[in-house]
Amino acid sequence: MKYFFTIGITLALLSGNSAFAAMHFQPEAKQRQGMTQQAPKAHSPKEKPKKHSGMQRKKPGILLMEGTGASVTLIRPDGVILPLEPNEGKFAIPKTGLDNYHALVAEKTTGNVIESAIRYVSLRGKPSGHSPSELTAQQKASFEIVPAPLPREHWHYTSGKNAVFTLRLLNEPIAGAMVFLTTANGTTVDTITDSNGKFAFQLPEDFEKIIPGRRKNAPVEFRIEAEVEKDGKQYFSSLSDKYYVNPNHWQSFQGGLLVMALGMGVGLFFTFKNHKTASRKGKKS
Amino acid sequence: MNPLKNLSVIRKFVQFLSFLFLVYGSSVVGFYAADKLSASLPALACAYDSKTADYCALIVLQHQLDHRVGMVLATGGAVLKALMPTLITLATFFVFMVILSKAFCGWICPLGFFQEIMTLIGQKIGLKSPSSLSDTTVNKLRPMKWFILLGLVFIFPLMTGLGFLGMSSGFGDAFCRICPSRILTTLMIGDPNQLYVDTSSTSLMIWSVMADFLFGLIIAIGLTVRQPFCRICPMLALQTVFKKAGLARLVKNSTEGCSSCGLCAKNCPMDIREIHTQETGDAVHPDCTLCGRCVEFCPRDNQLAIKYAVAPIFTSSKTYCAERTKAQKKWEKGSLIKNTPSLQTES
Numbered sequence: 001m002k003y004f005f006t007i008g009i010t011l012a013l014l015s016g017n018s019a020f021a022a023m024h025f026q027p028e029a030k031q032r033q034g035m036t037q038q039a040p041k042a043h044s045p046k047e048k049p050k051k052h053s054g055m056q057r058k059k060p061g062i063l064l065m066e067g068t069g070a071s072v073t074l075i076r077p078d079g080v081i082l083p084l085e086p087n088e089g090k091f092a093i094p095k096t097g098l099d100n101y102h103a104l105v106a107e108k109t110t111g112n113v114i115e116s117a118i119r120y121v122s123l124r125g126k127p128s129g130h131s132p133s134e135l136t137a138q139q140k141a142s143f144e145i146v147p148a149p150l151p152r153e154h155w156h157y158t159s160g161k162n163a164v165f166t167l168r169l170l171n172e173p174i175a176g177a178m179v180f181l182t183t184a185n186g187t188t189v190d191t192i193t194d195s196n197g198k199f200a201f202q203l204p205e206d207f208e209k210i211i212p213g214r215r216k217n218a219p220v221e222f223r224i225e226a227e228v229e230k231d232g233k234q235y236f237s238s239l240s241d242k243y244y245v246n247p248n249h250w251q252s253f254q255g256g257l258l259v260m261a262l263g264m265g266v267g268l269f270f271t272f273k274n275h276k277t278a279s280r281k282g283k284k285s
Numbered sequence: 286m287n288p289l290k291n292l293s294v295i296r297k298f299v300q301f302l303s304f305l306f307l308v309y310g311s312s313v314v315g316f317y318a319a320d321k322l323s324a325s326l327p328a329l330a331c332a333y334d335s336k337t338a339d340y341c342a343l344i345v346l347q348h349q350l351d352h353r354v355g356m357v358l359a360t361g362g363a364v365l366k367a368l369m370p371t372l373i374t375l376a377t378f379f380v381f382m383v384i385l386s387k388a389f390c391g392w393i394c395p396l397g398f399f400q401e402i403m404t405l406i407g408q409k410i411g412l413k414s415p416s417s418l419s420d421t422t423v424n425k426l427r428p429m430k431w432f433i434l435l436g437l438v439f440i441f442p443l444m445t446g447l448g449f450l451g452m453s454s455g456f457g458d459a460f461c462r463i464c465p466s467r468i469l470t471t472l473m474i475g476d477p478n479q480l481y482v483d484t485s486s487t488s489l490m491i492w493s494v495m496a497d498f499l500f501g502l503i504i505a506i507g508l509t510v511r512q513p514f515c516r517i518c519p520m521l522a523l524q525t526v527f528k529k530a531g532l533a534r535l536v537k538n539s540t541e542g543c544s545s546c547g548l549c550a551k552n553c554p555m556d557i558r559e560i561h562t563q564e565t566g567d568a569v570h571p572d573c574t575l576c577g578r579c580v581e582f583c584p585r586d587n588q589l590a591i592k593y594a595v596a597p598i599f600t601s602s603k604t605y606c607a608e609r610t611k612a613q614k615k616w617e618k619g620s621l622i623k624n625t626p627s628l629q630t631e632s
Contacts, residue, residue: 100319131319149316155335212485215453227611248478251493255482259497260468267505271412274509278413 022225024238025104025119029062029092032219060105062091062119070108070115077101077128077135093121098128102148105140115236116141120150139171143235145179145224148198157203157222157243164200166193167226169235173197177228183243184221203243212250219244286612292577292599296391300398302326302624307395308473310338327375327385327524328394329466336474341377343520344461344518347442351457355446379527386531387524390515391574396466397515400507401554407508411622414509417556426516427572433460434519454488462492464515465500511554515574525571532594533575535560537568538587548606549579551591560589581609 064072064086072084072091077100084091084104096102102236106117118140120132136146146166167174175195182188185206193199203222211217219242228235288294306313307330308377314320318332318340325342330492332340349371357367381389386469390397409413418426437460444450445457471479483489499514506513515521537560550561555572560579568589569575580589590600 064589100317127319129319131315132317133315133320152317154333213453214485216485247483250485251478251481251483253477253481255484256480256497257495259482259494260480260501260504261500263501263503264505266499267502267508271407271505271509274415275412278415278509281415282413 015150021092022236022238023064023066023106023115023117024107024223024225024240025062025064025106025117026223026240027242028063042211062093062121064089064091064106064117067106067108067117068116069110070106072104072106075103075105075135075138077130077132077138079130079134079138096123096125098123098125100128100130101132101135103135103138103140108142112232113234113236114142116143117238117240118144119148119240120147139168141237143169143226143228143237145226145237145239147239147241157241158246158248159203159205159207159243160248162200162202162242164198165224165239167197167199167228169228169230174228177226179224182223182225205246206246210245210249214244214247217245286608291609291612292574292581296576297398297401299392300401303393304395304398306338307393308334308470309336311336314338323377323381325381327378327381327389327520329396329464329518329520330394331461331464331467331470333461333479334470334474337470341466341520342374343438343464344458345374346371347438347458347460350439350442351446353446355443355448355596359447360584374502378523382524382527383530383532386533387521387569387573388533388573388575390518390521390524391576392518395470396518397512397574399469400503400512400514403504403507404509404511408617409619409621410508411513411620412457412509414511416551417553417558418510420558423516423556423558428524429517430519433517434522437463438519438523445476451488453486455492456488459492460519463496463499465496465503468496468500482486483596484607496502511556512574516555516572521572521574528569528571531569534592535568535573535575535579536590536592537563538590539564539565543588544585546584548582548584552578552582554578577628 030084058276063266064070067086067089072086073080074084074093074096075099076082076096082094082096083093091104093102093104101122104119104121106115108115120135132152133148136148144167145151146168148164148166151157165176165178165179173193174197175193177193177197179192179193179199180188180190181201181203183206185204185208187204187206189201189203189204191199201224207217221240222243223238223240225236225238227237307326307328311320314322316335318324321337322339324337324340324345327342329341330337330339332344354367354371356362357364385392388529404414416425441450441456441459445454450456461467468479471477476555480500481493482497483493491495503514531561547558547561550556550558553560554576555570555574557570557572557579559570560568563570575591577591579589580599580601583589584601584603584606586600588601590597592598
């Protein structure tokens with residue numbers, strides 16, 4: 001197989017003018033304020049409890065940008081595909097009754113150009129009995145960027161953390177392709193897939209205003225895009241998700257190490273006291 | 286003594302395999318919560334460890350009480366529907382307890398294994414241990430696990446869900462905030478992000494300082510005191526609630542002929558003196574981890590036994606005890622620093 005990789009989209013992205021021009025999903029502006037960072041909200045401890053903000057639980061409407069003419073589907077954890085109809089370019093995610101990740105997929109063909117956009121959304125419901133790894137393994141579009149792995153409870157995308165993905169064309173990994181990461185905070189970086197089609201981005205530390213506390217900093221959108229040419233056809237794909245501020249900004253490892261050492265010091269005091277007592281008893285007996 | 290006949294060696298081997306599986310097992314079972322064997326493991330395998338094979342029941346219970354039960358009670362939703370996940374967790378926990386009972390502590394728990402390794406290191410560097418903690422200390426420590434279970438695992442998360450405690454105060458998963466297994470298992474996979482001092486709020490700073498201090502304390506105290514954290518572990522308390530259903534159990538066959546040696550109690554890593562004074566029958570104390578050391582060091586034939594249902598798995602015998610005691614002395618003489626045997630056993 002012979003693949004031709006182009007970098008046109010890179011130039012467009014790096015120029016800054018046409019960033020986020022490719023077809024992609026993003027949360028509805030009302031909830032997410034589009035691709036811009038939300039103003040951090042301070043939560044009062046006395047505030048009425050809200051839903052857990054863990055694994056993409058909030059479900060605003062989803063917008064499909066640059067997606068005119070695209071067919072959109074929602075793939076359930078069990079692989080069942082549900083067609084979705086847009087309402088003025090906006091999609092309300094229907095309740096499927098199943099828990100865990102679902103894949104929102106848009107695909108359109110214009111002449112020799114095949115575009116796809118994917119976003120994984122987590123819904124509430126009964127346990128599906130299916131692992132998200134089945135959903136990621138399933139071919140959802142001709143050309144797709146697949147998280148490896150998707151975030152889960154206690155493991156989110158955060159700034160400064162490595163996020164790993166796989167690039168697949170017709171469910172086969174693509175080696176040596178250039179991929180681009182763009183964040184709503186204005187960072188654009190690129191990398192190249194390895195022989196297994198894998199690539200990793202260190203999510204940028206590009207939050208301008210950081211308030212100490214996980215719930216006090218709203219997540220921000222990032223998008224990964226790739227392009228490949230094969231058999232005279234051009235394939236474009238995008239994957240969008242959100243990432244959080246790295247808690248290391250208010251959690252000090254050095255401080256933790258110091259307190260742990262203090263605990264060890266106190267423990268060693270008792271340890272040597274025990275040792276001396278036991279030695280004395282040993283001598284007496 | 287043939288190591289393959291030494292129960293302690295066999296147990297260490299099982300603990301080692303369990304440690305590998307529970308700390309690094311996601312490569313076997315999968316990364317996602319849906320891939321895990323259950324979310325009700327009666328041992329401290331932490332969900333913060335991204336490579337774990339299973340989740341400790343305590344984190345799940347806290348999340349359910351905070352995010353679901355408490356919130357539904359506060360907002361007036363369907364209580365039974367809200368309770369259902371918690372009931373399923375407890376039911377699964379019950380099934381585990383029927384299968385292995387409290388042996389999850391003595392044979393499976395990664396933190397229990399780590400503490401035993403610390404004690405072995407203490408022995409090997411020549412530190413002498415007290416033969417057992419004083420009765421006063423043991424009596425003071427015993428109720429703590431119940432307070433931690435009720436307070437940190439049940440009441441604080443529920444209060445958070447009900448809205449009495451702040452969402453960002455750390456009370457929603459209060460036990461996990463101080464659990465040494467969270468720090469241990471994440472450090473073991475090379476992730477230092479759980480060892481921290483949180484400066485985002487006073488309450489989170491206090492929780493994080495408590496956790497780090499406790500972790501350091503356990504490492505150092507564990508060099509001479511056997512199973513320091515197990516003595517206050519809420520998992521041990523939760524297991525006790527279901528212990529009667531367990532098929533694996535410690536049985537004392539008869540008190541007739543039981544001398545006053547008390548070697549069973551002296552060798553118990555949890556300092557359960559009641560094993561010695563216990564009369565015939567089920568000898569599984571709330572603090573028991575079914576490690577089997579009392580059976581190993583009992584010099585009387587058939588006095589103590591670990592049974593699975595009615596089938597004896599391991600029974601005390603004079604011959605085994607003699608060999609085991611000899612092996613223990615040999616092990617303890619092999620100090621890396623100097624010959625300072627700190628025998629727990631009597632000849």
